[in-house]
Amino acid sequence: MLVNSNGCIITAFNNEKHDHLRMAVQAADRVVKHLNIPVTIVTDDETADVRTHARIVAAKPKINLRKDFTWYNLSRTDLYDISPYDRTLIIDSDYYVCTPNLLAHINSNADFIMTRDVYNVRTGKVERYKLGNTQIDMYWATIAIFNKCEETKNIFEMAKHVQKHYLYYSQLYGFNRNPVRNDYIFTIACHLIGGYGLKDYGFKKYPLINCDNFTKYISFEDDKLIYQYESTKLCANKLQNLDLHLMNKGQL
Amino acid sequence: MNTEELRDAARVAYDRELAKQNINTAIESRMTVNYNGGMFIVTQELIAFLHAWMPTPNLSLNSDGKIYMMDAYDVPVKVLPYELLHICQRRWYEVMNEFAAEYEEFTKIRNARQL
Numbered sequence: 082m083l084v085n086s087n088g089c090i091i092t093a094f095n096n097e098k099h100d101h102l103r104m105a106v107q108a109a110d111r112v113v114k115h116l117n118i119p120v121t122i123v124t125d126d127e128t129a130d131v132r133t134h135a136r137i138v139a140a141k142p143k144i145n146l147r148k149d150f151t152w153y154n155l156s157r158t159d160l161y162d163i164s165p166y167d168r169t170l171i172i173d174s175d176y177y178v179c180t181p182n183l184l185a186h187i188n189s190n191a192d193f194i195m196t197r198d199v200y201n202v203r204t205g206k207v208e209r210y211k212l213g214n215t216q217i218d219m220y221w222a223t224i225a226i227f228n229k230c231e232e233t234k235n236i237f238e239m240a241k242h243v244q245k246h247y248l249y250y251s252q253l254y255g256f257n258r259n260p261v262r263n264d265y266i267f268t269i270a271c272h273l274i275g276g277y278g279l280k281d282y283g284f285k286k287y288p289l290i291n292c293d294n295f296t297k298y299i300s301f302e303d304d305k306l307i308y309q310y311e312s313t314k315l316c317a318n319k320l321q322n323l324d325l326h327l328m329n330k331g332q333l
Numbered sequence: 334m335n336t337e338e339l340r341d342a343a344r345v346a347y348d349r350e351l352a353k354q355n356i357n358t359a360i361e362s363r364m365t366v367n368y369n370g371g372m373f374i375v376t377q378e379l380i381a382f383l384h385a386w387m388p389t390p391n392l393s394l395n396s397d398g399k400i401y402m403m404d405a406y407d408v409p410v411k412v413l414p415y416e417l418l419h420i421c422q423r424r425w426y427e428v429m430n431e432f433a434a435e436y437e438e439f440t441k442i443r444n445a446r447q448l
Contacts, residue, residue: 185365189372191406205354285405286361286374307448309345316346317445322359322435 087187088166089116093124093174094141094153099330101153102129105174109134115178116187118170123156123163137163147260157222157263158244161229161237171225177325179304186226186284193233195225195267197283200290202320203310207288212268214255217278220271221289222263223326232274239270291326298332347445356439360432366420369411371404375421375428383418 089112093105102124109120110132121135142155160171170187172178186194197220198207210219227233243250243266250269251258271282292298292308299307305321327333364375373379386400401409402417442448 180359180362182362182365185367185372188367188370189404189406190370190408190410191372194406200358202355203351205351205358207358281407285372286365288358288362290358309341312346312348314346315341315344316348316351317448318348318351318355319448320355320359322431323355323362 086166087118087168087170088164089118089120089170089172090160090164090166091120091122091172091174092154092156092160093122093126094156095126096151096153098150101174102126102131104330106131106134108172108174108176108178111178112170112172115181116170116184118187119166121165123160135165137165139163145261152260154263155244155261158237158240158266161227161233164229168226168228171222171227173223173326175327175330176223177301177304177327179324180322182287182324183224183226186287191226192230193225193227193236193271193282194284195271195282196221196223196287196289198288200288202290202292202296202308202318203312203316212254212256212265212272213251217254217268217272218283219264220268220282222267223289224284225267236267236270236274239274240266243269289326290320290323291328292320293328296329298327298329301327301333345445347442347448349439349442352439352442356432356435359435360428363428363431364424365405366417366424368404368417368420371402371408371410371412372406373402373410373417373421374405375424380418380421380425383414383421386414 091105091108093102095101105122109122112118112120119135121137122131123137123139125139125141127138139156142153145152145155168187170183197218198209200207211217212219247261248258254269256265272278275282295310297309299309299317305319306325307317307319309315309317366373366375399411399413402412404410
């Protein structure tokens, strides 16, 4: 392990529809540009070009079927063990870092933080989703920052347990068992390890900007996204100086 | 552009309130500073508190002027108030100046084609 080091990890396992490795390399370039920390890409591809970024070769995770493609997302719970850094930032390969805003959180002392607040780009409101049929705030595994410490280790161990017994937990908390979502896994792990919801693991003043399938990307240049969405009528707006979760893969 | 795309482009609306909220969210995300391993959210309240902090004579006898404050993640951080105040003020200037510039640009946009 690198001593006193900060770094970012992005997982990239291609499927029949999306080139996650290409997206991960682009995301890694952005992390280096805006946050100036090293990036390690975790992938099963031993030969593809990852430019100057480090690579850890890992076996492809278990198949997780979505409606129209296979999703290889189930390696998130292993990242505590895999990470070569003391303090690790995890982001999804479709997360576009466009600002240095994450640095303040990376340089803080919080042992484990994960996104919880979501900024709705169609209403301008910050929202919190709930887990299944419960009133438990849902965390989004899209971004997390953690130290190597006892508490974080416990969260990841609990996450592995929840992943293993996903069917049971889906029935207990009342959410769909398919597809398996890391968001749910980590929400439950945080809920249980954090004294049944007593501890707050959410990012502060850093909402997740989810540009989901209700938005259509018109252009993305110089870290500025112009997008369209349906409200009472067809509207357009822009997002600038914000890190963006561009979930509509293939639109850009 | 085909006819349908042209029609869409012509009828697309621009929500000014949402545009303002998008800018506000960007500004709020930037209003953070690091100090002594902690992260603080720069607010008017924090600046006012740091500015107003004046230890009483008995307190100052035994202290080096440093106080503990809870950071944004509820971690106690040892702080020299005037030092943190300086950092917060600097960030406030930077971010609010940017905000003013962005706001000026925002006021000029009247429709979606100008985005």
